Amino acid sequence: MNRSRTITAAILLILISSGAIAQVHDTVRKISSATGVIIDTVPPPPALPGLFADPNIAVFGKRFYIYPTTDGTEGWLSTNFTCWSSSNLVDWKNEGVILDLPRDLVWAKQRAWAPTIAFKNNKYYYYYSANVNIGVAVADKPTGPFTDPISKPLIAKGTKRGQMIDPMAFVDDDGAAYLYWGQGQCNVVKLNNDMVSCDTSKILSFKPPGYNEGPFVIKRKGIYYLMWSEYDTRDPRYSIAYATATSPMGPFKKAENAVVLKGRGAVKGAGHHSVVQVPGKDEWYIAYHRFKIPGGDGYNRETCISAMHFDKDGNILPVNVLLKIHPVKLK
Known part of the structure; x- marks a missing residue:
């Protein structure tokens, strides 16, 4: 034996x-x-070292990128944004500060939260929350430096009900771009071709059952998946649910088994996510934050990555937050 x-x-x-x-x-x-047998009761280590939340994961060329919120202050009073890059989804390099609110903005100095990024017009467009407004910055490279092209918020606080935070930019197959955002309700508007302006009179607002914040949209096999966070980021029950539609503007119907990511065991407060597809493959990964292990809370969170799968009918399957991912090589 x-x-x-x-x-x-x-x-x-x-x-x-x-x-x-x-x-x-x-x-x-x-x-x-x-003895090397895979077990699923011990949480894997975070993807990024230190305290980072609200990760936006993307792939450009032969590298993955994460754009997070800098965490660790009560009240979420961070003042800058960093970028991280990886060639394999496992080993991450800190690319440094890419946008510093006191240095780079004239209209906001703190509460640098929940960014997102999109590529169009041979430029990288970076959308972010700053002092509960949504701004936009532009760069020639995914690592910046990013500059503010309009010197004011793109979506100012008070534009709609709830907080004007948590932007997500989605560029469809036809090149049309859409901005989603909102705490308390979800808002969506089609961006103008310049990517730094929109017609705010055409904002569509709605609230799927359970929606709180952190919208994110992906498209797979002609179906649009709107995902969001439920509960509050300080709540251990913080989790991710989704709805589907045949148009980027909806209407979105919440899935029957809608909650696809939540805490388990030592993992608490798992939510505020983003999703990336490995180019050329039906292979998907979800980035999100959880309470720091050990001793974390809603102000001390860490960024994680898990695999995300679909069943034969296109439903998103429950994500195993305790399963470690393996390196992914980009071609």
């Missing part, structure tokens, strides 16, 4: 004979971990 199996069997016999049956399961899992 294999030596590791002999040891495992011996430990099981001791535990059972001593009446410690309740401890058997956990002990076997620890031994399995030592």
